[in-house]
Amino acid sequence: MVIIIAKDAPESQVEHVIERLDELGFNVHRSTGIEHTVLGVIGDTTKLDARDWQMMPGVVDAYRVSAPYKQVSREFQHKSTQIKIGNLIIGGDEVHIMAGPCSIESEEQTMIIAEAVHKAGSKILRGGAFKPRTSPYAFQGMGEKGLEIIRKAADKFGMLVITEAMDAESLPLICQYTDIIQIGARNMQNFSFIKALGKVEKPIFLKRGISATIQEWLMSAEYILAGGNRNVIFCERGIRTFETYTRNTLDLSAIPVIHKLSHLPVFADPSHGTGLRDKVIPMARAAVAAGADGLMVEVHHDPEHALSDGAQSLYPQQFQEMMEQIRVIAKVVGRTIADPVK
Ligand code: PEP
Ligand code: MN
Numbered sequence: 001m002v003i004i005i006a007k008d009a010p011e012s013q014v015e016h017v018i019e020r021l022d023e024l025g026f027n028v029h030r031s032t033g034i035e036h037t038v039l040g041v042i043g044d045t046t047k048l049d050a051r052d053w054q055m056m057p058g059v060v061d062a063y064r065v066s067a068p069y070k071q072v073s074r075e076f077q078h079k080s081t082q083i084k085i086g087n088l089i090i091g092g093d094e095v096h097i098m099a100g101p102c103s104i105e106s107e108e109q110t111m112i113i114a115e116a117v118h119k120a121g122s123k124i125l126r127g128g129a130f131k132p133r134t135s136p137y138a139f140q141g142m143g144e145k146g147l148e149i150i151r152k153a154a155d156k157f158g159m160l161v162i163t164e165a166m167d168a169e170s171l172p173l174i175c176q177y178t179d180i181i182q183i184g185a186r187n188m189q190n191f192s193f194i195k196a197l198g199k200v201e202k203p204i205f206l207k208r209g210i211s212a213t214i215q216e217w218l219m220s221a222e223y224i225l226a227g228g229n230r231n232v233i234f235c236e237r238g239i240r241t242f243e244t245y246t247r248n249t250l251d252l253s254a255i256p257v258i259h260k261l262s263h264l265p266v267f268a269d270p271s272h273g274t275g276l277r278d279k280v281i282p283m284a285r286a287a288v289a290a291g292a293d294g295l296m297v298e299v300h301h302d303p304e305h306a307l308s309d310g311a312q313s314l315y316p317q318q319f320q321e322m323m324e325q326i327r328v329i330a331k332v333v334g335r336t337i338a339d340p341v342k
Helices: 011-023 050-054 107-120 144-156 168-177 191-197 214-226 254-261 270-274 277-289 316-332
Strands: 002-006 027-032 036-042 059-063 083-085 088-090 096-100 124-126 160-164 180-183 204-207 232-236 266-268 294-298
Touching (some): 002 011, 011 027, 011 036, 050 059, 096 107, 096 316, 107 124, 107 144, 107 316, 124 144, 144 168, 160 168, 168 180, 168 191, 180 191, 191 214, 204 214, 214 232, 232 254, 254 266, 270 277, 270 294, 277 316
Parallel strands (some): 096 124, 096 294, 124 160, 160 180, 180 204, 204 232, 232 266, 266 294
Antiparallel strands (some): 002 036, 002 059, 027 036, 083 088
């Protein structure tokens, strides 16, 4: 952290700031210039709040030079993290496509969709059994029955499962059925919950909060790593902006930004990112071009009757077309995408 003190501040104010830093165990590098006195704070400043120092008498400004997150940062670990789940490696050369319905609605529905996405080359089946809905009157998910169904469907086609956990209490149950735990946008800053994820053995798919800055998102991942779970996958799923045409604004620049700031893999979700079926494929192409380590895409064979997010769900045929297109793009950026299953 750097603390800047006004030119005309009395020496007693400079000394007071230095004494406080000394009490807290920091070394201080002082440089007295013509315009200002600058104090460089040396030590682990992660616990300091720059605003506390801005408020001290004589101080003009105080700001951080190092990031408040540590373990998630590229400085901490230069090499990109690869997460091994079953036979798959997330964050390696292969771009992985998680696909399936928004909600598990029935065994028949899940089997039809699982077969279609598996054939098109997806190796990870998505589907919610516990749904975080904006309205209390909307379908809330099938609960444990839904978990049983998604596991059965994934096993039938040799796929992995990703499903959402909404609270710490349901983690033991969800862990019995899933390979990857999804944390929804609405829970990204539910700190008591995300603290509990540090103690879980499964990888965490951390969706970006609806109005979260990239730094807040990185800090949420820091909670999980600091708690002992190093397997976190980021997912950009669109943020709230002044634009209302699309459901959210998919912030594709977050992909290279996360890759620069963190060693952890990052996915994109063009379904929630746009909310509109006909915008999903173009944004999926763009996300792969931007270097995403994978995508999460909603697919439904009968979206008109879907119990949630039908408008943003691709028909199986469209999903297959999307896969064909992104295979070409992946090659251009030095990545691969699995071939369709004959
Ligand atoms: C979902 O994946 O169905 C979902 C609810 O996502 P998000 O948390 O990004 O809204
Ligand atoms: Mn959804």
